[in-house]
Amino acid sequence: MALDTTHMDYFKQLLGEENAKIDSLHKLAYSYDATRESREPDMVLFPRDEKDISDILKYCNTHLIPIVPRGAGSGFTGGSIAADGGIVLALEKHMNKILELDTKNLIVRVQPGVINKDLQNFVESHGLFYPPDPASENQSTIGGNVSENAGGMRAAKYGITKDYVMAIRAVLPNGNIIRAGKKTIKDVAGYNVAGILIASEGTLAVISEITLKLIAKPKITRSAMGIFDTIENAMNAVYKTMASGVTPVAMEFLDNLTIRAVESKFNKGLPIEAGAILITEVDGNLEEEIQYQLKLIESRFKENGCVEFKVAKDSKEGQDLWFARKNASQSISIYGKKKLNEDITVPRAKLPELLEKIGEVSKRYGFKIPCFGHTGDGNVHTNVMVEDLKDLDKGHEAITEIFKIAVMLEGTLSGEHGIGLAKAPFMNLAFNEDEMNLFRSIKSAFDPNNILNPNKMGL
């Protein structure tokens, strides 16, 4: 149901005119995410606190008004876009405070609108460490990270957002405020509601506060790069290294197309003939640990066709090694106007087969498909590059093929971007009707009137 002026007046009264916007500038600014798809909401609301969220949701629930929670809008699948009008509930403006740093228990408590990198910097200034580092870390909010279960480069060793969420406060569509989880490492009282709110893409409740686990920051980190003649060798090296008893912080890769793209843009002297490069990082508190890990990685790499292994001498050289990886995404735009990027994930040992089959799709459809990403946890960013926009449908066919391959290899449609709008049409590749019906029952248990971020995730 669309908003009428009575509804708009209610919200203006509740939040003040400055926090209840219907002008075209606000509607445009809050209409899109990183997919670049744009759908305008009828109104943008800026709640000041949890009570505002509760009042807003209660009203929406009574009047059946769709409402979409939003952090920075940096998502890749349209999760924070209002699919069918209604309200965007923007949490980054007021609800962006770090509420408590508990150094005795290694815990931090934040509002959902805190930016990931701000949190990282804050806790690091106290000698602590919040590992999840999605590529969007400078923009994306912790609320968004939790809602999509964001990953990042360090996931190979340190896991993903879900591994750091201890407790959540959230507002249900009926306005009830609930607490889920505890400040304790263990808690088995009641259902794991925090666990199901993570990655629920704002469809079950609005998260109003998050308690996160921190760890002590390791004293030493060191980066290294391996150059491989073929991508198959590189992918074998990844899973054999990870299975051999060493757990690097990161184990990232760039394929030949990506290497060439970065080199053509930045002239960094990258090995443009290489089939792939792997960039890795290890950490620890002792130099001996660092050396032990690097030696193990080097020998696994070399056993698997690594033609050159370079260890960074210092953090400056380390940054140089990471430059190519950090600029991969923007560089590959040389291959086409439209980038259809997906973040399929497979069990690591299936990486060689995955990359081989993506190569076949590239040949069959005639698109360049540069790949890079988080091979340490089997997560590959595949980019179908469409040069001529009239080929977009064919591009989507290629993407569908790639999804089918991922599922066939016991993988998933998404390692970290979520489903949102963009991947909703593919849910039936991964889930059968019984499973989809269970998702719908869960949705209904939290949100019986279907007001919260409706029409997402293929529900």
Place this chain on the structure above:
Amino acid sequence: MALDTTHMDYFKQLLGEENAKIDSLHKLAYSYDATRESREPDMVLFPRDEKDISDILKYCNTHLIPIVPRGAGSGFTGGSIAADGGIVLALEKHMNKILELDTKNLIVRVQPGVINKDLQNFVESHGLFYPPDPASENQSTIGGNVSENAGGMRAAKYGITKDYVMAIRAVLPNGNIIRAGKKTIKDVAGYNVAGILIASEGTLAVISEITLKLIAKPKITRSAMGIFDTIENAMNAVYKTMASGVTPVAMEFLDNLTIRAVESKFNKGLPIEAGAILITEVDGNLEEEIQYQLKLIESRFKENGCVEFKVAKDSKEGQDLWFARKNASQSISIYGKKKLNEDITVPRAKLPELLEKIGEVSKRYGFKIPCFGHTGDGNVHTNVMVEDLKDLDKGHEAITEIFKIAVMLEGTLSGEHGIGLAKAPFMNLAFNEDEMNLFRSIKSAFDPNNILNPNKMGL
């Protein structure tokens, strides 16, 4: 509804007489768990495979027959006891196979009836490691561990069962078979159904297969013990050590009463005047790492009143150090006929206050309350010892006080034992009515007819 002979005949036909039992011996054997409370089911069924589970559930769902899944029955809260008759679905007899060890991806796939220790031994024989080690490891099954989210000694470093569950196959009450999670490190497609099945105590679905993450086994482990004059000093040492950048595998404690109990039973030369002892273990692949960790722990301990710090010279000495901890539970029976044992958990820095307040409860009620347990993650096994059974009600009052203290200190009713029947009356101390109603909605989304393990968890 009780089972009539038509129902019984159906199950005998479905599974064969040998797998559908109504004799009094079977009904007695499957009537209790480690709480020693006994409630007889009307029938005990031994499904042979997932299809049997599906057929049984479908029938129960149609005929509204209560059904309770059960592993080893070693739980501490009555989770696997048939509260109101009906069927016990015993999974340990046939569904106890290790289905697949995937050494390339460090994954193992098992049926729910596999015994925890058998799994540990199996994967260790391949150089791999499954860390969760509940005290019941020699009896309890992986299905039970998942259903209660079991912890153990190694949780301080390695986390608990939930941290190792990658995927679950389960049968819904309507007989539908669903898959939840993937063999991938990351997976954000669809709701986290595996996450909510963990610790759901068999109330949402029957788990038919579990895929677990393994890690490489560290090459070296070393144990150490610290003796403290007061329990307050010991508790301060725990949280200050854990916050200082070292993560021991285990950080366990015994209070004075527990030390005396073990000593009186086994004469091991334990320091019976000590306020508490802490027993810890570190691991790694290099001797330097081991030394680094032990030095850090020793200095934190000594800064906090540790009067003696002993490092085990070898694994024999290590076992000696652990002897007291492993025999704590059985030894304290000298203090009373009935042991009311609970596993409250608080944020680690609240341990000193928790133990102080438990001491006050002990004085006020006149019960000895020996405490020991997993202080490394704030999890304390508190044991209200009732000598005269006519004081049992008073004992329960003391327990209620202790629960209130735990909740006041931002802790939880249960770190690893679950709620089941035993703690159901205390759920309202930890959750408000809105939160309980959300649990009921979730229960209903999975099990609309309330046939699966009904009347548990205070729902």
